[in-house]
Amino acid sequence: MQESWIRNERLSSQVAFLVEIDKLKSVLRKTFIMDRSRLENTAEHSWHVSLLAVVLLEHANDPSLDLNRVICMLLLHDIVEIDAGDTFAYDTEGYLDKEERENAAARRLFGMLPDDQQGEWMELWREFEDGVTHESKYAAALDRLQPVIHNYYTGGVSWRNNGIVRSQVLKRLAPVKEVSETLWQFTNDILQRSIDQGILLDDPIAKEG
Amino acid sequence: MQESWIRNERLSSQVAFLVEIDKLKSVLRKTFIMDRSRLENTAEHSWHVSLLAVVLLEHANDPSLDLNRVICMLLLHDIVEIDAGDTFAYDTEGYLDKEERENAAARRLFGMLPDDQQGEWMELWREFEDGVTHESKYAAALDRLQPVIHNYYTGGVSWRNNGIVRSQVLKRLAPVKEVSETLWQFTNDILQRSIDQGILLDDPIAKEG
Numbered sequence: 001m002q003e004s005w006i007r008n009e010r011l012s013s014q015v016a017f018l019v020e021i022d023k024l025k026s027v028l029r030k031t032f033i034m035d036r037s038r039l040e041n042t043a044e045h046s047w048h049v050s051l052l053a054v055v056l057l058e059h060a061n062d063p064s065l066d067l068n069r070v071i072c073m074l075l076l077h078d079i080v081e082i083d084a085g086d087t088f089a090y091d092t093e094g095y096l097d098k099e100e101r102e103n104a105a106a107r108r109l110f111g112m113l114p115d116d117q118q119g120e121w122m123e124l125w126r127e128f129e130d131g132v133t134h135e136s137k138y139a140a141a142l143d144r145l146q147p148v149i150h151n152y153y154t155g156g157v158s159w160r161n162n163g164i165v166r167s168q169v170l171k172r173l174a175p176v177k178e179v180s181e182t183l184w185q186f187t188n189d190i191l192q193r194s195i196d197q198g199i200l201l202d203d204p205i206a207k208e209g
Numbered sequence: 210m211q212e213s214w215i216r217n218e219r220l221s222s223q224v225a226f227l228v229e230i231d232k233l234k235s236v237l238r239k240t241f242i243m244d245r246s247r248l249e250n251t252a253e254h255s256w257h258v259s260l261l262a263v264v265l266l267e268h269a270n271d272p273s274l275d276l277n278r279v280i281c282m283l284l285l286h287d288i289v290e291i292d293a294g295d296t297f298a299y300d301t302e303g304y305l306d307k308e309e310r311e312n313a314a315a316r317r318l319f320g321m322l323p324d325d326q327q328g329e330w331m332e333l334w335r336e337f338e339d340g341v342t343h344e345s346k347y348a349a350a351l352d353r354l355q356p357v358i359h360n361y362y363t364g365g366v367s368w369r370n371n372g373i374v375r376s377q378v379l380k381r382l383a384p385v386k387e388v389s390e391t392l393w394q395f396t397n398d399i400l401q402r403s404i405d406q407g408i409l410l411d412d413p414i415a416k417e418g
Contacts, residue, residue: 005402008391014264015395019362021260022243025253034231044234047256051230051284055223055326068277075260075280117264153228182217186224193214 010114017112023082030088030158031150042078042086045146050074052142059182062134069135073128074143076121080105089147089172090164102129131175141175145183148173152190156199165201166191219323226321232291239297239367240359251287251295254355259283261351268391274343282337282348285330289314298356298381299373311338340384350384354392357382361399365408374410375400 006012024043031040053070057063078086083105087094110121127136148169151159159169169191177184194200215221233252240249262279266272287295292314296303319330336345357378360368368378378400386393403409 005398006395007398008268008395011265011268011391011395015358018257018261018264019243019358022257022359025242025249025257026244026246033234034228035235037235040234041253043256044250044252047252047259047284048227048231048234050256050259050280052227054281054284055227055322056220059217059220068280071259071277071280071284072263075256075263113264149224149228150231182220186215186217186220189214189216 013112013114014117017109020109020112021079021082024079027078027081027086029086029147030162031147032154032157034150034153036154036157040150042081046075046078049142049146052146053139056142056180056183059180060138061180062138065134065138069124070139073124073136073139077125077128077139077143079109080125083108088162089144090162090168099129134179137175138179141173141179141183144173145176145187148187148190152194152199156194156197159194159200163201165203166195167203169200222321222323223326226318229318229321230288230291233288236287236290236295238295238356239371240356241363241366243359243362245363245366249359251290255284255287258351258355261355262348265351265389265392268389269347270389271343271347274347278333278344279348282333282345283352286334286337286348286352288318289334292317297371298353299371299377308338343388346384347388350382350388350392353382354385354396357396357399361403361408365403365406368403368409372410374412375404376412378409 003012003016006015024046025041027042028039029042029045031045032038033040033044050071053074054067057065057067080102084098084101087098106122106125110118110125112118113121127133128139129136131137131140147158151157158164170187173187176187191200195202212221212225215224233255234250236251237248238251238254240254241247242249242253259280262283263276266274266276289311293307293310296307315331315334319327319334321327322330336342337348340346340349356367360366367373379396382396385396400409404411
């Protein structure tokens with residue numbers, strides 16, 4: 001979409017991009033919203049997890065991290081799903097070509113922006129994906145914690161639908177351990193409660209032990 | 210909801226709040242998402258407008274404004290709609306008690322947070338509502354511009370459904386004029402194009418003039 005009627009050339013590209021990313025509102029995740037009435041979409045998830053980052057910052061082991069960078073990462077990190085789709089966290093097959101699909105998506109979508117912005121957004125997105133900086137680790141931890149909270153408060157519907165067991169969730173939540181002792185304790189507690197309530201399966205091996 | 214099983218008292222309040230605000234995903238606005246398949250909800254709107262703030266910052270007359278503060282305001286400013294509902298921008302009757310309804314909502318919802326955070330969030334929310342600072346003016350301008358872009362790209366469906374005319378939109382969009390010459394030019398151009406395409410009504414008086 002080229003919006004040639006927009007007099008400012010940079011604004012023309014930016015508006016085209018901002019219209020295009022509206023499609024994220026139609027990308028459905030595997031988690032349900034809290035009232036269980038429907039699946040959550042990725043745009044509203046991005047809003048929710050950004051607010052988790054703001055509210056829970058004090059629990060980060062390094063609370064001096066750059067919150068603005070964290071939020072920008074969280075707002076944009078899933079935009080690639082417009083082309084690449086949402087890859088379920090426990091879909092090992094889907095993860096085989098996830099990187100390739102998402103790289104192409106990032107090039108097309110962020111490529112709609114003026115060059116300098118495209119560069120900045122690619123950098124932010126790669127920083128999130130690489131997970132090396134404090135900011136990207138904290139962002140990733142919350143991105144993984146949010147669906148666990150959703151699962152707990154929706155009777156584990158997404159876990160049960162997909163036959164997920166505790167060790168899979170713990171492995172997925174590993175970034176939380178690195179960024180916050182308090183949130184890691186919370187993660188372990190919420191999973192134990194989920195098992196006690198029968199909404200998450202324990203591992204077969206752990207049961208035998 | 211008191212989550213007494215969460216060992217950290219502050220985290221317990223914060224999680225209860227973060228679960229409660231999930232309800233914003235079920236508050237429907239009058240605008241449609243771009244593919245016209247359904248109404249937009251306020252959570253995904255908050256995500257979208259936050260990204261407008263990031264992408265369009267260079268067009269602000271004062272691009273040195275505190276972007277982090279702007280984004281935090283945009284992420285939280287509509288949370289009050291969980292209790293107060295979405296008041297349509299052109300609903301003069303609804304606006305009569307909007308302030309009262311939203312004040313009560315802010316007290317209840319932000320009141321779920323620990324005291325210091327409650328204070329910060331109330332302050333941010335009031336800053337947005339008061340619209341005096343550069344940050345709140347820029348945030349408000351985008352919050353008002355976003356549905357105009359939506360209306361334009363969805364054939365003016367919300368304008369037409371509600372019999373809205375140009376002068377109403379221009380009045381509503383006045384904050385844009387104050388924060389950005391480029392975005393104000395864009396606003397006027399997009400409204401003129403909407404009228405030319407027959408998706409927005411011009412004012413009867415303007416027609417006679």
